[in-house]
Amino acid sequence: MDSGTTARRLDGKAVAAEIRREVAEGCARLLKTRGVVPGLTVVLVGENPASQVYVRSKEKAAREAGMNSVALRLPATVSEDDLLATVKRLDEDRSVHGILVQLPLPDRIDDRRVIAAIAPDKDVDGFHPVNAGRLLTGLPGFVPCTPAGIVELLKRSGIELEGRRAVILGRSNIVGKPLAVLLLRENCTVTICHSRTRDLAAVAREADLLVAAIGRPAMVTGEFIKPGAVVVDVGIHSITDEAACRRIFGDDPERLRAVRERGSTLAGDVHPVEAAARASWLTPVPGGVGPLTIALLLRNTLEAARLVAGGPRG
Numbered sequence: 301m302d303s304g305t306t307a308r309r310l311d312g313k314a315v316a317a318e319i320r321r322e323v324a325e326g327c328a329r330l331l332k333t334r335g336v337v338p339g340l341t342v343v344l345v346g347e348n349p350a351s352q353v354y355v356r357s358k359e360k361a362a363r364e365a366g367m368n369s370v371a372l373r374l375p376a377t378v379s380e381d382d383l384l385a386t387v388k389r390l391d392e393d394r395s396v397h398g399i400l401v402q403l404p405l406p407d408r409i410d411d412r413r414v415i416a417a418i419a420p421d422k423d424v425d426g427f428h429p430v431n432a433g434r435l436l437t438g439l440p441g442f443v444p445c446t447p448a449g450i451v452e453l454l455k456r457s458g459i460e461l462e463g464r465r466a467v468i469l470g471r472s473n474i475v476g477k478p479l480a481v482l483l484l485r486e487n488c489t490v491t492i493c494h495s496r497t498r499d500l501a502a503v504a505r506e507a508d509l510l511v512a513a514i515g516r517p518a519m520v521t522g523e524f525i526k527p528g529a530v531v532v533d534v535g536i537h538s539i540t541d542e543a544a545c546r547r548i549f550g551d552d553p554e555r556l557r558a559v560r561e562r563g564s565t566l567a568g569d570v571h572p573v574e575a576a577a578r579a580s581w582l583t584p585v586p587g588g589v590g591p592l593t594i595a596l597l598l599r600n601t602l603e604a605a606r607l608v609a610g611g612p613r614g
Contacts, residue, residue: 307575307582310532312449315456316591320365323598327366330605338605339368340398340424340597341390345383345409346376351402358400361594367601368395380409384417391419397608398424398601421607424600427473435481442600447479449592450511450532451486459509459530459581461486467504468492469520469569470513475534479511500524510579512569518548522574531579534589535569549573 330336340362344355355371362369372390374383383405390396399422405411415423420430426444434441454461466488470476480490493503504510504524512520513534525531539545542559548567549555558565568585575582583589 306577307531307579310453310457310459310530310581310583310588312453312583312588313591315453316449316595318456319452319592319595319599320361323595323602324365326602326606330602330609331366334609336605336609337366337368338398338601339370339396340400340601341370341372341396343372343374343383343386343390343399343401345374345378345402345405348404351404355402358594358597361598362601365598365602367598370396376406380413383409383414387414387417391417391422394608396422397604398422398597400425400597422604424597424604426478426600432473432478435478438485442603443482443596444474444478445593445596445600446475446534446589447482449596450479450534450589451482452596453532453583453589453592454509454530455486457581461488461509464488464508465506466490466509466511467507468511468513469500469504470494470511470515470534472513475511475513479513483509514569516569517544517567518569518571520570520575522571522578525575525578527578528580529578530581531570531575531583532589533568533570533575533583533585535567536585536590537567537569538564539567540564 327338342355342358344351359369359371390399399418401414403411415427416429418428420428423431423442426442431441435443466483468476468479471492471494476492480492483490491503493500497503501524505526507526507529509530510525511532511534515535517537539548540563545555545559545565548571550573555565566586
C-alpha cells in the first residue's frame, strides 16, 4: 500500500447500487421460477426521527428491488409483551421472509429478548444469538449488514485483505465483533480496540486496514493512521455548530453552507482532512458504509425467501 497525498475514495454508494441490482435480478428470478416475492417487515416502535428516516429508506429500497415491504409502526407506549406478540405473529406469517426490529427500542423494553424472539431464519439483521453462533463457527447464517457490507466494499474495490493487519476501533455486537470474524475469514490478522485500550493511537497506527466504529465525531485523527492504510469510517454524526464544522472540515464551503442554511452537516468518526492526507483509501461520510447496510439487508431478505422456496443459497 503506497501512501499518497490524497486518499482514493471507497465508493460505498456505487458498490451498494451494484448489489441492489443483483438483488433485484434475484427477486425477479425467484418470482419467475418459484412464484415467491420476498417479504420484508420492519417494526418501528415510537417516533425517533432518525429511525423513521432509516425505515423509510429501507421500505423504498425493498420495493425498488421487487420485494413486498411493510413498515409496522407501533406506539412508543407499546408493552414488551405486545411487541413480542407482534414478532411471534410475523414469525408465523409465511409471506414474511425477513423481520427487522428497528433499534433503538425504548429503554423499558429488553431489546435482547425481542431479538431472540425472531426466528433465526427470518433474522435478516443477523443479530439473533443463533446467527451470531453460526458466524463464529463458520456455519451458514445471516451476517449483520454493516460488517458484511464493509467486506463487500473492500473486496469489490480490489483491496487485498489476505495477510493484512486489521485494527477495529469498537467492539459492538453490531459492527466490531462480527467484522472481526469476517476479516479473520479473509485471513487478516485482527485487533479489536475499545475504551480501555492503552495508547489507542499507537495500536491504530499498526493497521494496514483501520475501521473506526467508536461513536465520536472526528476522533480518529492523522496520528491514528499509518501512511498508506485503508481507512473505513463507520460513524455518522450530525454537526450543527459552525465552529465544530470548521474544526472537522476546515473552510470547506459546502459543509459550512450546509450548517448555515440547513442547520447541519454529516461527519464520521474519522477526521476527513487529516485522514485523506495519510490514507491510501478512505470511505466518505455520507456515501461510504451507510448505503451498504441497506443493500446487505436486501440481500439477506432475498436469501431468507430462497430458503423458504427451497432454492439454494447465493
